[in-house]
Amino acid sequence: MLSFGRAAVRVFDLSLGEMLWSRRTVFMAVVAGGPMVIAVALRIAATSAAVRLTGSPGPSFALGGPDIFGLMIWAFYLRFTVPVLGVFYGTSLIADEVEDGTLTYLFSRPIPRGAILVGKYLAYLVCTSVVVLPSVVVVYFSVVPLFGGSVGAGFPSLVVDLGLIGVGLAVYGAAFAFVGARLRRPLLSGLLFIFGWEPVVVLVPGYMKNLSVAYYLQGLVPHAAPQDEPMTLLRSALQTFDAAPAAWVCLLALAVIWAVTLGAAVLTVERREYVLER
Amino acid sequence: MTDPVVAVEGLSKWYGQVIGLNDVTASIPPGITGLLGPNGAGKSTLMKVVTGQLQPSQGRVAVLGAPIWGNPSAYAAIGYCPDQDAFYERMTGLEWVAALTRLHGFDDDAAAAAARKALETVDLAEAADKKIGAYSKGMRQRVKLAQAIAHDPRLLVLDEPLAGLDPLGRRRTINLIKAWARAGKSIIVSSHILHEIELMTRSILLIDHGRILAEGNVHQIRDLIDEHPHKVRIRTPVPRVLARRLLDLPDVIGLSFEEDRIVVDTGRPDDFYSALTTLAAEGEIAVDEVTSPDDSLQAVFSYLVKS
Numbered sequence: 396m397l398s399f400g401r402a403a404v405r406v407f408d409l410s411l412g413e414m415l416w417s418r419r420t421v422f423m424a425v426v427a428g429g430p431m432v433i434a435v436a437l438r439i440a441a442t443s444a445a446v447r448l449t450g451s452p453g454p455s456f457a458l459g460g461p462d463i464f465g466l467m468i469w470a471f472y473l474r475f476t477v478p479v480l481g482v483f484y485g486t487s488l489i490a491d492e493v494e495d496g497t498l499t500y501l502f503s504r505p506i507p508r509g510a511i512l513v514g515k516y517l518a519y520l521v522c523t524s525v526v527v528l529p530s531v532v533v534v535y536f537s538v539v540p541l542f543g544g545s546v547g548a549g550f551p552s553l554v555v556d557l558g559l560i561g562v563g564l565a566v567y568g569a570a571f572a573f574v575g576a577r578l579r580r581p582l583l584s585g586l587l588f589i590f591g592w593e594p595v596v597v598l599v600p601g602y603m604k605n606l607s608v609a610y611y612l613q614g615l616v617p618h619a620a621p622q623d624e625p626m627t628l629l630r631s632a633l634q635t636f637d638a639a640p641a642a643w644v645c646l647l648a649l650a651v652i653w654a655v656t657l658g659a660a661v662l663t664v665e666r667r668e669y670v671l672e673r
Numbered sequence: 674m675t676d677p678v679v680a681v682e683g684l685s686k687w688y689g690q691v692i693g694l695n696d697v698t699a700s701i702p703p704g705i706t707g708l709l710g711p712n713g714a715g716k717s718t719l720m721k722v723v724t725g726q727l728q729p730s731q732g733r734v735a736v737l738g739a740p741i742w743g744n745p746s747a748y749a750a751i752g753y754c755p756d757q758d759a760f761y762e763r764m765t766g767l768e769w770v771a772a773l774t775r776l777h778g779f780d781d782d783a784a785a786a787a788a789r790k791a792l793e794t795v796d797l798a799e800a801a802d803k804k805i806g807a808y809s810k811g812m813r814q815r816v817k818l819a820q821a822i823a824h825d826p827r828l829l830v831l832d833e834p835l836a837g838l839d840p841l842g843r844r845r846t847i848n849l850i851k852a853w854a855r856a857g858k859s860i861i862v863s864s865h866i867l868h869e870i871e872l873m874t875r876s877i878l879l880i881d882h883g884r885i886l887a888e889g890n891v892h893q894i895r896d897l898i899d900e901h902p903h904k905v906r907i908r909t910p911v912p913r914v915l916a917r918r919l920l921d922l923p924d925v926i927g928l929s930f931e932e933d934r935i936v937v938d939t940g941r942p943d944d945f946y947s948a949l950t951t952l953a954a955e956g957e958i959a960v961d962e963v964t965s966p967d968d969s970l971q972a973v974f975s976y977l978v979k980s
Contacts, residue, residue: 396746396749396778397776397778405772405776412764413761416763496755496757496758500773500820502725503724503748503755504748504773505748505776505777506745506776507745668728
Protein backbone atom coordinates (compact mmCIF):
# COMPACT_ATOMS: atom_id res chain seq x y z
CA MET A 396 0.00 0.00 0.00
CA LEU A 397 1.27 3.46 -0.90
CA SER A 398 2.22 5.84 1.89
CA PHE A 399 -0.01 8.85 2.48
CA GLY A 400 2.44 11.20 0.79
CA ARG A 401 3.04 9.05 -2.30
CA ALA A 402 -0.65 8.40 -2.66
CA ALA A 403 -1.34 12.14 -2.47
CA VAL A 404 1.25 12.82 -5.18
CA ARG A 405 -0.33 10.21 -7.47
CA VAL A 406 -3.79 11.63 -6.93
CA PHE A 407 -2.28 15.04 -7.69
CA ASP A 408 -0.95 13.67 -11.00
CA LEU A 409 -4.35 12.26 -11.84
CA SER A 410 -6.25 15.41 -10.86
CA LEU A 411 -4.10 18.24 -12.19
CA GLY A 412 -4.91 17.75 -15.86
CA GLU A 413 -8.60 17.28 -15.17
CA MET A 414 -8.66 20.43 -13.03
CA LEU A 415 -6.59 22.53 -15.39
CA TRP A 416 -8.80 21.82 -18.40
CA SER A 417 -12.12 22.04 -16.59
CA ARG A 418 -14.80 24.66 -17.24
CA ARG A 419 -13.99 26.05 -13.82
CA THR A 420 -10.59 27.09 -15.14
CA VAL A 421 -12.27 29.26 -17.76
CA PHE A 422 -14.09 31.00 -14.94
CA MET A 423 -10.82 31.32 -13.06
CA ALA A 424 -9.14 32.85 -16.09
CA VAL A 425 -11.93 35.44 -16.30
CA VAL A 426 -11.62 36.25 -12.60
CA ALA A 427 -7.84 36.53 -12.80
CA GLY A 428 -8.03 38.36 -16.10
CA GLY A 429 -10.20 41.17 -14.74
CA PRO A 430 -7.39 42.99 -12.91
CA MET A 431 -5.13 42.54 -15.94
CA VAL A 432 -7.67 44.24 -18.15
CA ILE A 433 -8.04 47.08 -15.67
CA ALA A 434 -4.26 47.44 -15.37
CA VAL A 435 -3.74 47.51 -19.10
CA ALA A 436 -6.60 50.02 -19.47
CA LEU A 437 -5.01 52.23 -16.81
CA ARG A 438 -1.72 52.04 -18.58
CA ILE A 439 -3.23 53.02 -21.91
CA ALA A 440 -5.21 55.84 -20.33
CA ALA A 441 -2.17 57.18 -18.51
CA THR A 442 -0.05 56.99 -21.65
CA SER A 443 -2.71 58.84 -23.67
CA ALA A 444 -3.02 61.52 -21.00
CA ALA A 445 0.75 61.98 -21.00
CA VAL A 446 0.75 62.43 -24.77
CA ARG A 447 -2.01 65.06 -24.60
CA LEU A 448 -0.29 66.90 -21.76
CA THR A 449 3.07 67.15 -23.53
CA GLY A 450 4.34 70.71 -23.28
CA SER A 451 2.08 71.71 -20.43
CA PRO A 452 2.81 71.40 -16.71
CA GLY A 453 2.65 67.79 -15.56
CA PRO A 454 -0.39 66.71 -13.64
CA SER A 455 -0.10 66.22 -9.92
CA PHE A 456 -1.20 62.74 -8.84
CA ALA A 457 -1.87 61.77 -5.26
CA LEU A 458 -1.23 58.11 -6.06
CA GLY A 459 1.85 56.65 -7.66
CA GLY A 460 2.02 53.41 -9.69
CA PRO A 461 3.17 51.31 -6.69
CA ASP A 462 0.25 52.67 -4.65
CA ILE A 463 -2.25 51.70 -7.33
CA PHE A 464 -0.64 48.28 -7.56
CA GLY A 465 -0.90 47.86 -3.80
CA LEU A 466 -4.58 48.81 -3.89
CA MET A 467 -5.21 46.39 -6.71
CA ILE A 468 -3.47 43.57 -4.85
CA TRP A 469 -5.67 44.16 -1.85
CA ALA A 470 -8.97 44.93 -3.52
CA PHE A 471 -8.87 42.68 -6.56
CA TYR A 472 -6.71 39.78 -5.50
CA LEU A 473 -6.74 39.35 -1.74
CA ARG A 474 -10.33 40.48 -1.22
CA PHE A 475 -11.84 38.98 -4.34
CA THR A 476 -9.87 36.66 -6.64
CA VAL A 477 -8.17 34.60 -3.95
CA PRO A 478 -11.24 33.94 -1.77
CA VAL A 479 -13.48 33.37 -4.79
CA LEU A 480 -11.07 30.82 -6.23
CA GLY A 481 -10.72 29.27 -2.79
CA VAL A 482 -14.49 28.87 -2.58
CA PHE A 483 -15.06 27.57 -6.08
CA TYR A 484 -12.15 25.15 -6.12
CA GLY A 485 -11.86 24.23 -2.45
CA THR A 486 -15.51 23.30 -2.05
CA SER A 487 -15.41 21.24 -5.23
CA LEU A 488 -12.41 19.05 -4.43
CA ILE A 489 -14.62 16.22 -3.21
CA ALA A 490 -18.06 17.51 -4.21
CA ASP A 491 -17.25 17.38 -7.94
CA GLU A 492 -16.10 13.77 -7.68
CA VAL A 493 -19.28 12.91 -5.80
CA GLU A 494 -21.46 14.71 -8.31
CA ASP A 495 -19.68 13.17 -11.29
CA GLY A 496 -19.76 9.70 -9.73
CA THR A 497 -16.00 9.27 -10.11
CA LEU A 498 -15.15 9.24 -6.40
CA THR A 499 -15.85 5.49 -6.28
CA TYR A 500 -12.85 4.80 -8.50
CA LEU A 501 -10.58 6.65 -6.07
CA PHE A 502 -12.16 5.31 -2.89
CA SER A 503 -11.82 1.72 -4.07
CA ARG A 504 -8.03 1.99 -4.30
CA PRO A 505 -5.70 0.87 -1.49
CA ILE A 506 -4.77 4.40 -0.42
CA PRO A 507 -5.84 6.50 2.56
CA ARG A 508 -8.90 8.53 1.64
CA GLY A 509 -7.35 11.62 3.16
CA ALA A 510 -4.55 11.36 0.60
CA ILE A 511 -7.15 11.81 -2.12
CA LEU A 512 -8.20 15.13 -0.65
CA VAL A 513 -4.62 16.28 -0.13
CA GLY A 514 -3.67 15.27 -3.68
CA LYS A 515 -6.57 17.19 -5.11
CA TYR A 516 -5.81 20.14 -2.84
CA LEU A 517 -2.24 20.25 -4.17
CA ALA A 518 -3.62 20.18 -7.71
CA TYR A 519 -5.86 23.11 -6.80
CA LEU A 520 -2.89 25.09 -5.46
CA VAL A 521 -0.84 24.51 -8.60
CA CYS A 522 -3.77 25.12 -10.91
CA THR A 523 -4.78 28.43 -9.32
CA SER A 524 -1.20 29.61 -8.87
CA VAL A 525 -0.41 28.96 -12.52
CA VAL A 526 -3.25 31.26 -13.56
CA VAL A 527 -3.28 33.90 -10.81
CA LEU A 528 0.41 34.60 -10.24
CA PRO A 529 1.21 35.49 -13.88
CA SER A 530 -1.80 37.79 -13.77
CA VAL A 531 -0.26 39.61 -10.79
CA VAL A 532 3.03 39.97 -12.66
CA VAL A 533 1.25 41.43 -15.68
CA VAL A 534 -0.57 43.91 -13.44
CA TYR A 535 2.68 44.82 -11.75
CA PHE A 536 4.49 45.63 -14.95
CA SER A 537 1.50 47.51 -16.30
CA VAL A 538 0.73 49.64 -13.26
CA VAL A 539 3.89 50.22 -11.23
CA PRO A 540 5.70 52.34 -13.87
CA LEU A 541 2.74 54.75 -13.96
CA PHE A 542 3.25 58.29 -12.66
CA GLY A 543 6.95 57.88 -12.01
CA GLY A 544 6.96 54.52 -10.27
CA SER A 545 10.05 52.33 -10.46
CA VAL A 546 9.70 48.69 -11.46
CA GLY A 547 13.06 47.80 -9.92
CA ALA A 548 12.40 49.51 -6.60
CA GLY A 549 9.05 47.82 -6.18
CA PHE A 550 10.24 44.34 -7.13
CA PRO A 551 10.75 43.07 -3.56
CA SER A 552 7.17 43.98 -2.75
CA LEU A 553 6.04 42.06 -5.85
CA VAL A 554 7.76 38.97 -4.50
CA VAL A 555 6.05 39.46 -1.15
CA ASP A 556 2.70 39.98 -2.89
CA LEU A 557 3.11 36.78 -4.87
CA GLY A 558 3.91 34.93 -1.65
CA LEU A 559 0.95 36.54 0.06
CA ILE A 560 -1.39 35.46 -2.70
CA GLY A 561 0.04 31.96 -2.47
CA VAL A 562 -0.63 31.97 1.27
CA GLY A 563 -4.15 33.24 0.66
CA LEU A 564 -4.86 30.53 -1.90
CA ALA A 565 -3.49 27.90 0.47
CA VAL A 566 -5.49 29.04 3.51
CA TYR A 567 -8.77 29.77 1.73
CA GLY A 568 -8.40 26.51 -0.22
CA ALA A 569 -7.90 24.50 2.96
CA ALA A 570 -10.79 26.20 4.74
CA PHE A 571 -13.17 25.59 1.85
CA ALA A 572 -11.87 22.07 1.30
CA PHE A 573 -13.16 21.39 4.80
CA VAL A 574 -16.46 23.14 4.06
CA GLY A 575 -16.76 21.10 0.86
CA ALA A 576 -15.98 17.86 2.63
CA ARG A 577 -18.41 18.54 5.47
CA LEU A 578 -21.45 20.39 4.15
CA ARG A 579 -24.08 19.48 1.61
CA ARG A 580 -24.26 22.93 0.02
CA PRO A 581 -20.68 24.06 0.36
CA LEU A 582 -20.63 26.65 -2.41
CA LEU A 583 -23.43 28.70 -0.90
CA SER A 584 -21.85 28.53 2.55
CA GLY A 585 -18.51 29.55 1.11
CA LEU A 586 -19.91 32.52 -0.77
CA LEU A 587 -21.76 33.66 2.33
CA PHE A 588 -18.51 33.48 4.26
CA ILE A 589 -16.42 35.53 1.84
CA PHE A 590 -19.06 38.05 0.77
CA GLY A 591 -21.16 38.16 3.91
CA TRP A 592 -19.19 37.30 6.98
CA GLU A 593 -15.66 38.49 6.22
CA PRO A 594 -16.41 42.01 4.90
CA VAL A 595 -18.57 42.69 7.94
CA VAL A 596 -16.40 41.29 10.71
CA VAL A 597 -13.19 43.00 9.57
CA LEU A 598 -15.00 46.34 9.93
CA VAL A 599 -16.64 45.63 13.27
CA PRO A 600 -14.58 46.44 16.35
CA GLY A 601 -14.01 43.52 18.67
CA TYR A 602 -12.81 39.97 18.37
CA MET A 603 -15.15 38.72 15.65
CA LYS A 604 -12.58 39.59 13.01
CA ASN A 605 -10.35 36.88 14.47
CA LEU A 606 -12.75 34.40 12.89
CA SER A 607 -11.82 35.39 9.38
CA VAL A 608 -8.95 34.82 7.00
CA ALA A 609 -9.08 38.31 5.51
CA TYR A 610 -8.19 39.96 8.82
CA TYR A 611 -4.88 38.12 8.99
CA LEU A 612 -4.14 38.47 5.30
CA GLN A 613 -4.51 42.22 5.43
CA GLY A 614 -1.95 42.35 8.21
CA LEU A 615 0.60 40.98 5.78
CA VAL A 616 0.01 43.49 2.99
CA PRO A 617 3.43 45.13 2.53
CA HIS A 618 2.38 48.34 0.84
CA ALA A 619 2.54 51.51 2.86
CA ALA A 620 -0.81 53.22 2.61
CA PRO A 621 -0.67 56.64 0.89
CA GLN A 622 -1.16 59.61 3.17
CA ASP A 623 -3.24 61.76 0.86
CA GLU A 624 -6.74 62.88 1.71
CA PRO A 625 -8.74 60.43 -0.44
CA MET A 626 -6.78 57.44 0.87
CA THR A 627 -7.19 58.55 4.46
CA LEU A 628 -10.94 58.71 3.91
CA LEU A 629 -10.93 55.29 2.29
CA ARG A 630 -8.93 53.80 5.12
CA SER A 631 -11.13 55.27 7.77
CA ALA A 632 -14.19 54.01 5.91
CA LEU A 633 -12.84 50.49 5.72
CA GLN A 634 -11.24 50.52 9.16
CA THR A 635 -8.93 47.80 8.01
CA PHE A 636 -5.28 48.79 7.83
CA ASP A 637 -5.26 50.34 11.28
CA ALA A 638 -6.57 47.22 12.97
CA ALA A 639 -4.11 44.76 11.49
CA PRO A 640 -2.06 42.76 13.99
CA ALA A 641 1.68 42.16 13.73
CA ALA A 642 2.91 40.21 10.74
CA TRP A 643 4.17 37.26 12.78
CA VAL A 644 0.79 36.99 14.50
CA CYS A 645 -0.92 36.98 11.13
CA LEU A 646 1.39 34.31 9.76
CA LEU A 647 0.94 32.16 12.83
CA ALA A 648 -2.83 32.54 12.74
CA LEU A 649 -2.97 31.69 9.04
CA ALA A 650 -0.75 28.66 9.63
CA VAL A 651 -3.10 27.48 12.38
CA ILE A 652 -6.20 28.03 10.23
CA TRP A 653 -4.54 26.15 7.36
CA ALA A 654 -3.44 23.20 9.48
CA VAL A 655 -6.68 22.87 11.41
CA THR A 656 -9.02 23.15 8.43
CA LEU A 657 -6.96 20.90 6.16
CA GLY A 658 -6.60 18.35 8.96
CA ALA A 659 -10.33 18.50 9.63
CA ALA A 660 -11.03 18.06 5.92
CA VAL A 661 -8.78 14.98 5.81
CA LEU A 662 -10.50 13.47 8.86
CA THR A 663 -13.92 14.20 7.40
CA VAL A 664 -13.08 12.51 4.12
CA GLU A 665 -11.65 9.50 5.96
CA ARG A 666 -14.89 8.98 7.86
CA ARG A 667 -17.72 10.11 5.64
CA GLU A 668 -19.77 7.99 3.24
CA TYR A 669 -19.96 10.06 0.09
CA VAL A 670 -21.33 7.31 -2.08
CA LEU A 671 -24.66 7.74 -0.35
CA GLU A 672 -25.15 11.12 -1.90
CA ARG A 673 -25.52 9.81 -5.43
CA MET B 674 -14.50 -26.66 3.00
CA THR B 675 -12.96 -23.57 1.38
CA ASP B 676 -13.08 -20.25 3.19
CA PRO B 677 -15.66 -17.83 1.88
CA VAL B 678 -14.34 -14.85 -0.05
CA VAL B 679 -17.00 -12.68 1.55
CA ALA B 680 -18.61 -13.37 4.91
CA VAL B 681 -21.47 -11.13 5.99
CA GLU B 682 -23.12 -11.50 9.36
CA GLY B 683 -26.16 -9.61 10.60
CA LEU B 684 -25.45 -6.79 8.16
CA SER B 685 -27.88 -3.90 8.10
CA LYS B 686 -27.49 -0.63 6.32
CA TRP B 687 -29.97 2.16 6.57
CA TYR B 688 -30.05 5.65 5.13
CA GLY B 689 -32.01 7.66 7.64
CA GLN B 690 -35.43 6.05 7.67
CA VAL B 691 -34.78 3.95 4.58
CA ILE B 692 -33.46 0.44 5.00
CA GLY B 693 -30.95 -0.56 2.35
CA LEU B 694 -29.95 -3.91 3.81
CA ASN B 695 -31.81 -5.70 6.56
CA ASP B 696 -30.00 -8.22 8.76
CA VAL B 697 -28.18 -9.89 5.90
CA THR B 698 -26.14 -12.96 6.68
CA ALA B 699 -24.41 -14.66 3.77
CA SER B 700 -21.30 -16.54 2.91
CA ILE B 701 -20.00 -16.13 -0.63
CA PRO B 702 -17.77 -18.97 -1.82
CA PRO B 703 -14.89 -18.75 -4.31
CA GLY B 704 -15.91 -18.83 -7.96
CA ILE B 705 -18.68 -16.85 -9.60
CA THR B 706 -21.60 -15.81 -7.45
CA GLY B 707 -24.57 -14.08 -8.99
CA LEU B 708 -26.26 -11.40 -6.94
CA LEU B 709 -29.76 -11.31 -8.19
CA GLY B 710 -32.65 -9.02 -7.45
CA PRO B 711 -34.88 -6.38 -8.93
CA ASN B 712 -33.85 -2.72 -9.14
CA GLY B 713 -33.68 -1.23 -5.67
CA ALA B 714 -33.36 -4.64 -4.00
CA GLY B 715 -30.11 -3.73 -2.25
CA LYS B 716 -27.61 -5.31 -4.65
CA SER B 717 -25.56 -2.15 -5.17
CA THR B 718 -25.68 -1.32 -1.47
CA LEU B 719 -24.35 -4.78 -0.62
CA MET B 720 -21.60 -4.39 -3.21
CA LYS B 721 -20.66 -0.97 -1.89
CA VAL B 722 -20.42 -2.36 1.62
CA VAL B 723 -18.35 -5.31 0.40
CA THR B 724 -15.95 -2.97 -1.43
CA GLY B 725 -15.59 -0.65 1.56
CA GLN B 726 -17.48 2.27 0.03
CA LEU B 727 -20.15 2.18 2.72
CA GLN B 728 -19.93 1.50 6.41
CA PRO B 729 -22.32 -1.10 7.83
CA SER B 730 -24.89 0.39 10.18
CA GLN B 731 -24.88 -2.92 11.99
CA GLY B 732 -23.22 -6.29 11.60
CA ARG B 733 -19.90 -7.52 10.29
CA VAL B 734 -18.36 -7.88 6.86
CA ALA B 735 -15.13 -9.71 6.11
CA VAL B 736 -13.65 -9.78 2.62
CA LEU B 737 -10.91 -12.34 2.00
CA GLY B 738 -10.74 -12.74 5.76
CA ALA B 739 -10.24 -9.08 6.63
CA PRO B 740 -12.66 -6.40 7.79
CA ILE B 741 -13.24 -4.01 4.94
CA TRP B 742 -14.56 -0.66 6.20
CA GLY B 743 -11.72 1.79 6.89
CA ASN B 744 -9.15 -0.79 5.83
CA PRO B 745 -7.85 0.43 2.46
CA SER B 746 -4.99 -2.08 2.42
CA ALA B 747 -7.66 -4.75 1.86
CA TYR B 748 -8.78 -2.99 -1.34
CA ALA B 749 -5.61 -4.14 -3.13
CA ALA B 750 -7.14 -7.58 -3.63
CA ILE B 751 -10.46 -6.25 -4.91
CA GLY B 752 -11.44 -5.00 -8.32
CA TYR B 753 -14.68 -3.03 -8.35
CA CYS B 754 -16.71 -2.16 -11.41
CA PRO B 755 -19.47 0.23 -10.24
CA ASP B 756 -22.78 0.56 -12.00
CA GLN B 757 -22.65 4.29 -12.70
CA ASP B 758 -21.55 5.58 -16.08
CA ALA B 759 -18.96 8.03 -14.76
CA PHE B 760 -15.47 8.74 -16.04
CA TYR B 761 -12.79 11.38 -16.47
CA GLU B 762 -14.05 12.07 -19.96
CA ARG B 763 -11.03 14.02 -21.15
CA MET B 764 -8.59 11.20 -20.42
CA THR B 765 -7.91 8.38 -22.84
CA GLY B 766 -8.83 4.87 -21.77
CA LEU B 767 -5.16 4.02 -21.34
CA GLU B 768 -4.39 7.14 -19.30
CA TRP B 769 -7.35 6.56 -17.04
CA VAL B 770 -6.76 2.88 -16.36
CA ALA B 771 -3.03 3.47 -15.89
CA ALA B 772 -3.61 6.37 -13.50
CA LEU B 773 -5.95 4.27 -11.36
CA THR B 774 -3.53 1.34 -11.47
CA ARG B 775 -0.74 3.61 -10.21
CA LEU B 776 -2.82 4.12 -7.09
CA HIS B 777 -2.22 0.43 -6.37
CA GLY B 778 1.48 1.14 -6.07
CA PHE B 779 2.52 0.25 -9.62
CA ASP B 780 5.27 2.45 -11.06
CA ASP B 781 4.56 4.33 -14.29
CA ASP B 782 5.83 1.65 -16.67
CA ALA B 783 4.22 -1.24 -14.82
CA ALA B 784 0.92 0.64 -14.57
CA ALA B 785 0.94 1.43 -18.28
CA ALA B 786 1.74 -2.19 -19.15
CA ALA B 787 -0.98 -3.50 -16.81
CA ALA B 788 -3.47 -1.01 -18.21
CA ARG B 789 -2.65 -1.95 -21.79
CA LYS B 790 -3.02 -5.64 -20.97
CA ALA B 791 -6.35 -5.04 -19.27
CA LEU B 792 -7.60 -3.05 -22.23
CA GLU B 793 -6.54 -5.83 -24.57
CA THR B 794 -8.40 -8.33 -22.41
CA VAL B 795 -11.62 -6.37 -22.82
CA ASP B 796 -11.00 -5.83 -26.53
CA LEU B 797 -10.27 -2.13 -26.22
CA ALA B 798 -6.65 -2.15 -27.34
CA GLU B 799 -7.41 -0.26 -30.52
CA ALA B 800 -9.33 2.43 -28.67
CA ALA B 801 -6.82 2.72 -25.83
CA ASP B 802 -5.59 6.12 -26.97
CA LYS B 803 -9.02 7.59 -27.65
CA LYS B 804 -10.63 9.90 -25.14
CA ILE B 805 -13.23 8.16 -22.99
CA GLY B 806 -15.69 10.91 -23.88
CA ALA B 807 -15.69 9.53 -27.44
CA TYR B 808 -16.37 5.93 -26.36
CA SER B 809 -19.62 4.13 -27.13
CA LYS B 810 -21.73 2.73 -24.30
CA GLY B 811 -20.26 -0.72 -24.77
CA MET B 812 -16.71 0.63 -24.76
CA ARG B 813 -17.43 2.57 -21.58
CA GLN B 814 -18.63 -0.60 -19.88
CA ARG B 815 -15.53 -2.42 -21.02
CA VAL B 816 -13.12 0.29 -19.87
CA LYS B 817 -14.80 0.08 -16.45
CA LEU B 818 -14.06 -3.62 -16.43
CA ALA B 819 -10.48 -2.90 -17.47
CA GLN B 820 -9.87 -0.63 -14.49
CA ALA B 821 -11.26 -3.34 -12.23
CA ILE B 822 -8.94 -6.08 -13.50
CA ALA B 823 -5.76 -4.13 -14.32
CA HIS B 824 -4.17 -4.69 -10.91
CA ASP B 825 -4.93 -8.44 -11.04
CA PRO B 826 -7.22 -8.64 -7.99
CA ARG B 827 -8.31 -11.90 -6.35
CA LEU B 828 -11.91 -10.76 -6.03
CA LEU B 829 -13.91 -8.94 -8.67
CA VAL B 830 -17.09 -7.15 -7.70
CA LEU B 831 -19.04 -6.28 -10.83
CA ASP B 832 -22.20 -4.23 -10.47
CA GLU B 833 -24.48 -4.76 -13.48
CA PRO B 834 -21.58 -5.22 -15.92
CA LEU B 835 -23.90 -6.23 -18.75
CA ALA B 836 -26.18 -3.20 -18.50
CA GLY B 837 -26.47 -1.36 -21.78
CA LEU B 838 -24.48 -3.87 -23.81
CA ASP B 839 -25.69 -5.28 -27.11
CA PRO B 840 -26.15 -9.07 -27.41
CA LEU B 841 -22.66 -9.54 -28.80
CA GLY B 842 -21.18 -7.42 -26.05
CA ARG B 843 -23.11 -9.36 -23.45
CA ARG B 844 -21.86 -12.66 -24.75
CA ARG B 845 -18.31 -11.36 -24.90
CA THR B 846 -18.49 -10.03 -21.33
CA ILE B 847 -20.04 -13.23 -20.02
CA ASN B 848 -17.23 -15.22 -21.62
CA LEU B 849 -14.69 -12.86 -20.06
CA ILE B 850 -16.19 -13.29 -16.62
CA LYS B 851 -16.16 -17.06 -16.98
CA ALA B 852 -12.55 -16.94 -18.17
CA TRP B 853 -11.54 -14.87 -15.16
CA ALA B 854 -13.20 -17.41 -12.89
CA ARG B 855 -11.35 -20.22 -14.62
CA ALA B 856 -8.15 -18.26 -14.00
CA GLY B 857 -8.83 -18.50 -10.28
CA LYS B 858 -10.54 -15.22 -9.53
CA SER B 859 -13.61 -15.02 -7.38
CA ILE B 860 -16.34 -12.90 -8.89
CA ILE B 861 -19.50 -11.39 -7.49
CA VAL B 862 -21.66 -10.19 -10.33
CA SER B 863 -25.01 -8.48 -9.98
CA SER B 864 -27.91 -8.30 -12.34
CA HIS B 865 -31.64 -7.90 -12.26
CA ILE B 866 -31.93 -10.10 -15.33
CA LEU B 867 -32.02 -13.72 -14.30
CA HIS B 868 -31.08 -15.10 -17.67
CA GLU B 869 -27.77 -13.21 -17.57
CA ILE B 870 -26.79 -14.66 -14.23
CA GLU B 871 -27.87 -18.11 -15.30
CA LEU B 872 -25.42 -17.95 -18.20
CA MET B 873 -22.56 -17.26 -15.82
CA THR B 874 -23.15 -19.31 -12.71
CA ARG B 875 -25.50 -21.54 -10.78
CA SER B 876 -24.32 -20.13 -7.46
CA ILE B 877 -26.63 -17.31 -6.61
CA LEU B 878 -27.71 -14.97 -3.88
CA LEU B 879 -31.28 -13.77 -4.24
CA ILE B 880 -31.94 -10.38 -2.69
CA ASP B 881 -35.05 -8.25 -2.43
CA HIS B 882 -36.06 -5.37 -0.18
CA GLY B 883 -32.66 -5.51 1.46
CA ARG B 884 -33.05 -9.13 2.53
CA ILE B 885 -31.39 -12.26 1.25
CA LEU B 886 -34.20 -14.49 0.06
CA ALA B 887 -32.07 -17.48 -0.78
CA GLU B 888 -28.43 -18.47 -1.09
CA GLY B 889 -26.80 -21.38 -2.87
CA ASN B 890 -27.29 -23.04 -6.23
CA VAL B 891 -30.58 -23.43 -8.00
CA HIS B 892 -31.23 -26.90 -6.63
CA GLN B 893 -30.48 -25.91 -3.04
CA ILE B 894 -32.84 -23.04 -3.45
CA ARG B 895 -35.40 -25.44 -4.77
CA ASP B 896 -35.33 -27.19 -1.38
CA LEU B 897 -36.22 -23.91 0.26
CA ILE B 898 -39.36 -23.52 -1.75
CA ASP B 899 -40.94 -26.91 -1.38
CA GLU B 900 -44.22 -25.30 -0.53
CA HIS B 901 -44.40 -23.94 -4.08
CA PRO B 902 -45.38 -26.25 -6.95
CA HIS B 903 -42.42 -27.57 -8.88
CA LYS B 904 -43.09 -28.19 -12.54
CA VAL B 905 -41.81 -31.31 -14.28
CA ARG B 906 -42.29 -31.73 -18.00
CA ILE B 907 -42.41 -35.34 -19.24
CA ARG B 908 -42.38 -36.35 -22.90
CA THR B 909 -44.03 -39.67 -23.57
CA PRO B 910 -45.77 -41.40 -26.52
CA VAL B 911 -48.69 -42.26 -24.20
CA PRO B 912 -49.43 -39.11 -22.25
CA ARG B 913 -52.96 -40.02 -21.15
CA VAL B 914 -51.90 -43.43 -19.85
CA LEU B 915 -49.01 -41.89 -17.94
CA ALA B 916 -51.26 -39.14 -16.62
CA ARG B 917 -53.64 -41.67 -15.09
CA ARG B 918 -50.75 -43.40 -13.30
CA LEU B 919 -49.26 -40.14 -12.11
CA LEU B 920 -52.51 -38.95 -10.58
CA ASP B 921 -52.29 -41.91 -8.22
CA LEU B 922 -49.06 -40.58 -6.76
CA PRO B 923 -49.48 -38.61 -3.49
CA ASP B 924 -46.82 -36.04 -4.51
CA VAL B 925 -48.68 -34.81 -7.59
CA ILE B 926 -50.63 -31.58 -7.01
CA GLY B 927 -51.75 -30.86 -10.56
CA LEU B 928 -51.35 -31.97 -14.14
CA SER B 929 -51.81 -30.53 -17.61
CA PHE B 930 -51.07 -31.45 -21.21
CA GLU B 931 -48.76 -29.73 -23.71
CA GLU B 932 -48.77 -31.46 -27.11
CA ASP B 933 -46.86 -34.70 -26.51
CA ARG B 934 -45.85 -33.72 -22.99
CA ILE B 935 -47.38 -33.82 -19.56
CA VAL B 936 -46.63 -31.00 -17.17
CA VAL B 937 -46.83 -32.09 -13.55
CA ASP B 938 -46.98 -29.82 -10.49
CA THR B 939 -45.41 -31.41 -7.44
CA GLY B 940 -44.68 -30.07 -3.97
CA ARG B 941 -42.06 -32.73 -3.25
CA PRO B 942 -39.82 -32.97 -6.28
CA ASP B 943 -37.35 -35.49 -4.89
CA ASP B 944 -40.12 -37.97 -3.97
CA PHE B 945 -41.81 -37.42 -7.32
CA TYR B 946 -38.63 -38.05 -9.32
CA SER B 947 -38.09 -41.22 -7.34
CA ALA B 948 -41.64 -42.46 -8.04
CA LEU B 949 -41.36 -41.54 -11.72
CA THR B 950 -38.09 -43.45 -12.03
CA THR B 951 -39.75 -46.51 -10.49
CA LEU B 952 -42.68 -46.20 -12.86
CA ALA B 953 -40.41 -45.94 -15.90
CA ALA B 954 -38.32 -48.85 -14.68
CA GLU B 955 -41.38 -51.09 -14.62
CA GLY B 956 -41.33 -50.84 -18.43
CA GLU B 957 -45.09 -50.48 -18.90
CA ILE B 958 -44.96 -46.80 -19.90
CA ALA B 959 -42.24 -45.23 -22.05
CA VAL B 960 -40.76 -41.95 -20.82
CA ASP B 961 -38.66 -40.20 -23.48
CA GLU B 962 -37.59 -37.06 -21.68
CA VAL B 963 -37.94 -35.40 -18.28
CA THR B 964 -37.18 -31.72 -17.92
CA SER B 965 -37.89 -29.19 -15.23
CA PRO B 966 -38.62 -25.71 -16.50
CA ASP B 967 -38.53 -24.62 -12.88
CA ASP B 968 -34.78 -25.06 -12.86
CA SER B 969 -34.55 -21.71 -14.56
CA LEU B 970 -33.69 -18.97 -12.12
CA GLN B 971 -36.64 -16.99 -13.32
CA ALA B 972 -39.06 -19.46 -11.79
CA VAL B 973 -37.17 -19.72 -8.52
CA PHE B 974 -36.94 -15.97 -8.23
CA SER B 975 -40.60 -15.49 -8.97
CA TYR B 976 -41.58 -17.99 -6.30
CA LEU B 977 -39.36 -16.42 -3.67
CA VAL B 978 -40.37 -12.87 -4.36
CA LYS B 979 -44.05 -13.77 -4.20
CA SER B 980 -43.65 -15.71 -0.95
